[in-house]
Amino acid sequence: MRSSVIVFPGSNCDRDVAVALEKMQFKNQMVWHKETSLPKSDLIVIPGGFSYGDYLRSGAIAGKSLIVEEVIKAGKSGCLILGICNGFQILTETGLLKGTLLRNKNLKFINEDVNIKVMNNQTKFTSKYNLNQILKINIAHNEGNYFTDTKHLEKLKKDNLIAFKYCDENGSTNDQFNPNGALENIAGIFNEKKNILGMMPHPERMIDKVISNTDGVNLFSSLIN
């Protein structure tokens, strides 16, 4: 499997996700944002960080960059795309994913390990997980408060497009265990064709026992198949 990690000025989880991909045997390439064409890839990753300083709106400026036009084309033709954190924000700015990520409800940056629940394991991104499996994954963001209109929310639910929800240790999704105020505790969503996943938690931070845990491994190993 070939993967490409798009690097914007201000990306800062690009190396982290590249390490994860290589560990999982992807043949990975870093793609600088000024490039106008993408290398052949089965998976495109838009990493976390603060592209363009998160100025204006997080993800806004990156979402309008040249290389992203190529990403959009690839996404529309079915290429797998994973947007993590800032990557998720960028994907919503491009319209590849619907909705938006508002400021955290406490208006503070939040970095902690949270529990999330796998809401759909019938996808290329999540097939190695069990349905309703609870993962402990690190989040680190200012704007992770997912918001969308009622119509789209209904669609997300009906078509099983919610990937992960924040929850407590037992999998219950309630307000108390909603770190950032996201609508219905949503931590990640798919597009309609389920070839694009955007998520706020950082699976690439959870691939090494010495550092944290290995709950993120199966996301990458689901993809390699």
Added chain:
Amino acid sequence: MVKQYQSNSKKNKLKYSVTVTLKKNVLDPQGKVVENTLKGKGMNNLKNIRQGKYFEIEVEEQDETKATQTINQMCEKLLVNLIIEDYKISKL
């Protein structure tokens, strides 16, 4: 009856806008990046952008002087960082 009540209640509310801008010589990193991005997209006649904040504030108050007083207080207490920012209040 109902109508009258409504119009009354309307009268009791005043709405203002507050624009907050960075003082003249203070660096505006956001504005600068936005400016460069727009120029990079071919907007060559763009000379300068500065970014600020904008608030729409409704207060339950009939008296305009009192209302602006309140809003001024809000600005100085919370909304504006007077060390690096200026602000302007207008009635909407």
Added chain:
Amino acid sequence: MVKQYQSNSKKNKLKYSVTVTLKKNVLDPQGKVVENTLKGKGMNNLKNIRQGKYFEIEVEEQDETKATQTINQMCEKLLVNLIIEDYKISKL
């Protein structure tokens, strides 16, 4: 000589403000927190606050129609997320 040049150059620039606000039905977490904080500080007549963005934009252009066109473009291309935000342009 110098003076004339200056006044000329001034005429070539137009300045606009753009205010960007969240659409009515979109949650405004920032505004909410600001509102609660102010109420907590005893500002009881505060009814409602919504927070938005503000830009001051200078363009090198003489023609106002063209200038507003350019600014409109900037808004739609970058400054505004039309899915969740509205905007308004005014001449300064």
Added chain:
Amino acid sequence: MDMKITDKIIEKHGLKIQEYNNIQKLLKRDPNFLELGIFSAMWNEHCSYKSSKIHLKKLPTKGKQVIQGPGENAGIIDIGDNDAIVFKIESHNHPSYIEPYQGAATGVGGILRDVFTMGARPIALLNSLHFGSPSHPKTKNLLNGVVSGIGGYGNCIGIPTVAGEIKFNDTYNENILVNAMAVGHAKKDKIFYSKAKGVNKAVVYVGSKTGRDGIHGASMASAEFDENSEEKKPTVQVGDPFTEKLLLEACLELMKDDSIIAIQDMGAAGLTSSSVEMASKGLLGIELDLDKVPCREENMTPYEMMLSESQERMLIILEDNKEESARKIFKKWDLDFVVIGKTTNSKNLTLKHNKEVVGEIPIEALASKAPLYDRKWKKKKLTKKNIELKKFKKLKIEDALIKILSSPNNSNKSWVTKQYDQMVMCDTVQRSGSDAAIIRIHNKDKAIAVTVDSSANYCKSDPITGGKQIVCENWRNLISVGAQPLAITNCLNFGNPENEEIMGEFAECLIGIKEACEFLNYPVVSGNVSFYNGTNKKNIYPTPVIGGVGLINTLSKPIDHNFKKINSIIILIGKTFGHLGQSCYLKENFKIEEGNPPEINLINEKNNGEAVLNLIHKNLVISAHDVSEGGLIVALSEMSIQSKIGVRIEKAKKLRNLTEFFFGEDQGRYVLEIDKKNLSKVEKILKNNDIFYENIGITQKTFFEIEGEVKIDTNDLFKKNNQWYNNF
């Protein structure tokens, strides 16, 4: 044309008349306004170290592990395999008091530049924060602003903020302390220095444009606050972490080949200090064409350009024929890259503007001939008072413990640390919350441990002992996570050095630091001095802050201070005398700051530390914690709080006063959790090394218990420890 230089202007520049006369002598003429500004920037306390230098010189700075000691942008130590660790701490106290968010943010930005200017990729950030009383009307705002400023910068640039300390004390009501430390990793054979070499080499300006920010910030940092400090407001600088990220990547990319002769960040006194420093180290001159300086505002004067403290800028001296390739790199990262001058053999700083020479000063006059003071100082009178416990009403141990654990100074800090990205870069083995953070060297099986510490109360009552104590506590914190302590950096926050008592605190603290560092082979490789902390003649407590770095050679099993399982043996290493002078117990329960700090016995300190490290390396310890503020009982409860594993501590065997035993702050002690099956091995090693130890109890389920005295559910301990910030 030029402004006339009056006494008032001289004073406004923070220069004494005598110093001005000196300038006239050195120049053999009157300086012009621009030159005066340059002198004032270079000769102020912050840049010249005129009051501290003779004391700093006494610190031990050498050792097998030291690659670069003080004198460069940051210190460098060797951790083997061609890996080097570059680190330094710096204060941003005054700017942070004026504008907490930007002050703290630019503090982080500044210290990061000191580290990456030497060729290191920053891998960790730390901070030491001291605020006034929590009930002081300004504290909340300052705390919020500083914390989000630190997070705002570090999170955006993508370097984990992994450790630090936050303390509250009335003494900082009008003068908070914000010290930031950065740690970077470099290859030993790829280190860059600031010494210029060769004549006619291009001097290149890279990074952000120069604006009117922070003009005279460095002088501000050296001036006491008074009611008029409001006037100094416009000098606040705004940080741009995004640009710094670009600058970091661009510099590291340029450093891959050998284009750079010398490189220096523009910190305090910006263009002035960076160019003078490079020229001075190389015994060269430097000529700058100020028309070329990239400016943010129109019509900036040479004075403004030379003194601006705009952030995110660097000065580089390039090898011949490297300009084009270097320019390409900076262009890729959308940064300014302008040749603004060249090195000369004139040994002067020559400034040109509009094709005219507007200033010319011998480099020597600015650097080596800067004033140097041996200020008068007074020895501290130590109190003879002993703490008599009988004086205080009897307090139940349980109540006293809860009071301490729920106090602002001892509460869990996760409200703060959650606002920092601690995981980015994916090498954080241990986040904040333990005795030291652990950062893995990327792609390797080894790691460094880092921590910062201070003890202002100890230093206030006895600066020599206090100075020793912080070094030891810092050392102990590294040992507790299984790291071999290697070297320190220090940030010396003091009051007005023109006051003999304050100068005495400074001199004596340094005596203490020196003694401890020498004994422990723990050299000082970098640091920073911040004087004039205080207002209206009220000076802060002497607050030296020590940042330490240690090495963990094999990362198989990182160790922290959370209990791991029930039925383990708890061992207390080191002797307990029950010293309560200057203790947390008295402070938090009775608001009493009396007595002397606990004695430091360097021999015990070293032996105990080495023994603990030895046990950890032999995998005989499951968790470890040093005993510091609050004494044994606080150390034990900290081990219980996160793990929610309780303890049962036996009542002390010999007849001892329990309050003294549990709350005494005697030094050189550690608590270790040991697996029962290893007990005999452990005891043998301790006995063979003549280490004093006591088996004080075992771990158990649910309850934190001291026989017959205390019994608290660990969940309650957790709650008590976690509520303060959330209600703040």
